Amino acid sequence: MALVVTNTLTRRKEEFKPLREGFVGMYVCGPTVYGHSHIGHAKSYVSFDVIARYLRHIGYKVRYVQNITDVGHLTDDADSGEDKIAKRAKEERVEPMELVETYMRSYFEDMDALNALRPDISPRASGHIPEQIELVKTLIAKGHAYEVAGSVYFDVTSWRRYGTLSGQRLDEMEEAVRIDPNEQKRHPSDFALWKKAEPQHIMQWDSPWGRGFPGWHLECSVMSMKYIGPTLDIHGGGLENSFPHHEDEIAQSEAATGQPFARYWLHNNMVTVKGKKMGKSLRNFITLKDAFAGKFPQDEEGNPTPIRPFRPMVIRYFILTSHYRNPLDFSVEAMEAAEKGLKRLEATVGAIRKRLIEPASGEVSPGAKQMIEELKSGFTAQMDDDFNSAGAIAELFKFSAKVNESLEAGEVPQGDLKAIDAAFTELAGGVLGIITAHTGREEESSASIEKGLLDLMVETRNGLRKAKQFQLSDQIRNRLGEMGVQLEDGPEGTKWKRV
RNA sequence: GGCGACGUACCCAAGCGGCUUAAGGGAACGGUUUGCAAAACCGUCAUUCACGGGUUCGAAUCCCGUCGUCGCCUCCA
Known part of the structure; x- marks a missing residue:
């Protein structure tokens, strides 16, 4: 079985073969950090997290680079376009880099909560200004870019393959209704590599063309090629960025190096809310912090309304139950269904881990061995097919x-338990990241006094149950339930867990 | 107007030419277990894949058309 991925460049599934045997260089467009991250970010970065994890799982050494955009991302393409970071910094009355720091931390905090492993390198655009200037110089020298009054634009007509990724054609794009005419540009589709800064602009740097700042598309080309090389194995990102952002990246990178920029383009689809795309500018987005706290937009204005909290892991699981290339519609009902599904899986893992006495010993029985082999081959076949996490x-x-079923049937040998736990840990934990080392071990991880008190309650209640004092024992169970501790009476005694 | 994606049971969602007379989850309904619950387990739950044609020995899967939904073409993961 070989890994097959859907390549946006060719619009078909292709066998995945990296440039260098055993090594994968992967670049994913990261966030512009001018606000808290939302569910859409979660879908994108959880998807690529699993892609990176799976590539490592099947033996690749992966270098995963994901940028942080902290300069140059304009609110629109017209001359009047403001830098998003600068604009927000003014609104919040902070230094641009202060704003960037705040939201970058917020981003990593949310991604950590979602159990997305950090990229190997998180380069920042503002930290790569000299490299960006170099690339602009190269493009001018090669005749692919021109300077006008302190700004530099990429000449799309000089790059005849422009539009291959998105299937757009230049002559057709000229007719597009909403492209703002910009007198400086020779062609409406020409895009800014470097923008002249007005004196009052907060973020600006010296360049051969005067004080200015880099265009948004430039950073991705520069930072990906700096840390991976002129040809990336995988370039990932959200579907909405395929045009113009990724198209521009390809044009400026290949025009500069003369080499193919990325072998495989992987695009994740969008998150929708009630069937409509969720986006920062649409004001219908749900931030991850709101979602974790249980606030969802319920009214027409999209104001967050408290429902109930969902664990970050439930959101991760929910994202992974659909394919990364398909849109995902977000709703409270869907989250509740996902929560129940994840709990079932966790219950099994918990049941195994409770029976497991470390250090477990003993051989694995042939039956368990076969079960595990079937799981692994099935799981691998799914993931090999374009990372089908669902x-x-x-x-x-x-x-x-x-x-x-086998737990129900009776005593399961320790060797089997150990092997089953290892399989869950490897696939559900290591690859999908939907369980952790703590899953099913809530009792052990509780603070000692809390654990002691709960054990005492359970003991007392079981005494009452023996004496058939059911009213009192049910009261204890109900009250603990209200506090978020669930009691389960089973043949092996009473267990408690946090809900 | 140009480019592209999607339409699978009550809901979500895989499948992309024969292994499938369609995975999995949720909901629902029976049963086992339980003091009662919960959890778990067993069973039921699409001869059918928006609709109409076509290609093929064979199609949910390929082609054409129709309808519907969505995305990109302007910032967005």
Whole structure:
């Protein structure tokens, strides 16, 4: 079985073969940090997190680069376009870099909560100004860019392959209704590599063309090629960036190096809310912090209304139950369904881990061995098919059902428990990241006094149950339930867990 | 107007030419278990894949058309 990925460049599934044996250089467009991250960011970065994890799982050494845009991203393409960071910094009355720091931390905090592993390199645009100036100089020298009054534009007519990624054609784009005519540009589709800064502009640097700042598209070309090389194995990002952002990246990179920029373009689809795209400018977006706190937009204005909190892991699981290339519609109902599904998986893992006595010993029985092999081959087949995490989760559920069945049937040998736990840890934990080392071990990880008190409550209640004092024992269970501790009476005694 | 994607059960969602007379999750309904619950387990739940044609020995999967939804062409993950 070989890994197959859908390449936006060719619009088909292709066998994945990196440039260098055993090594994958992967670049994913990161966030512009001028506000808190939302569910759309989560879909994108959780998807690429799993892609990176899976590539490592099948043995590749991966260098995952994901930029932080902290300068140059304009609110629109017209001359009047303001830098998003500068604009927000003015509004919040802070230094631009202060704003960047705040939201960059917020971003990493949210991604950590979603159990997305950090990229290997998180380069910032503002830290790569000299490299960006160099690339602009190269493009001018090669006749692909021109300077007008302190700004430099890429000449799209000099790059005849312009539009291959998105299937756009220059002559057709000229007719596009909403492109703002900009007198400086020779062609409406020419894009800014370097912009002249007015004296009052907060972020500006010296360049051969005077004081200014880099255009948005430039940073991705510069930073990806700096840390990976002129040809990336994978370039990822959100679908909405395929045009013009990725198209421009290809043009300026290939025009500069003369080499193919990226072998595989992977695009994740959008998150929708009630069928409509969720976007920063549409004001219908749900920030991750709101979602974790249980606030969802319920009214027409999109104001966050408290419903109930969902664990970050539920959001991660929810994202992974659909394919990264398909749109995902976000709703409270869908989150509740996802929460229940994830709990079932966690319950099985918990049941295994509770029976497991470390250090576990003993051989794995042939039956368990076969179950695990079936899981692994099914899981791998799904993930090999363009990272089909939804299919991979289905395999986990099939396996989980078999595990539950054997737990129900009677004593499972320690060797089997250990192997089953290892399989879950490797696939559901290591690859999909939907369980952690703590899953099913909530009791052990509780503070000692809390644990002692709960054990005492359970003991007391079981005494009452023995004496058939059900009214009192139910009261204890109900009250603990209200506090978020769930009691389960089973044949092996009473268990408690946090809900 | 140009480019592109999607339409699978009550809901979500895989499948992309034969292994599927369609995975998995949620909901629902029976049953086992339980003091009652919860959890878990067993069973039921699409001869059918928006609709109409065509290609093929064979199509949810390929082609054409129709309808519907969405995205990009302007900032956005």
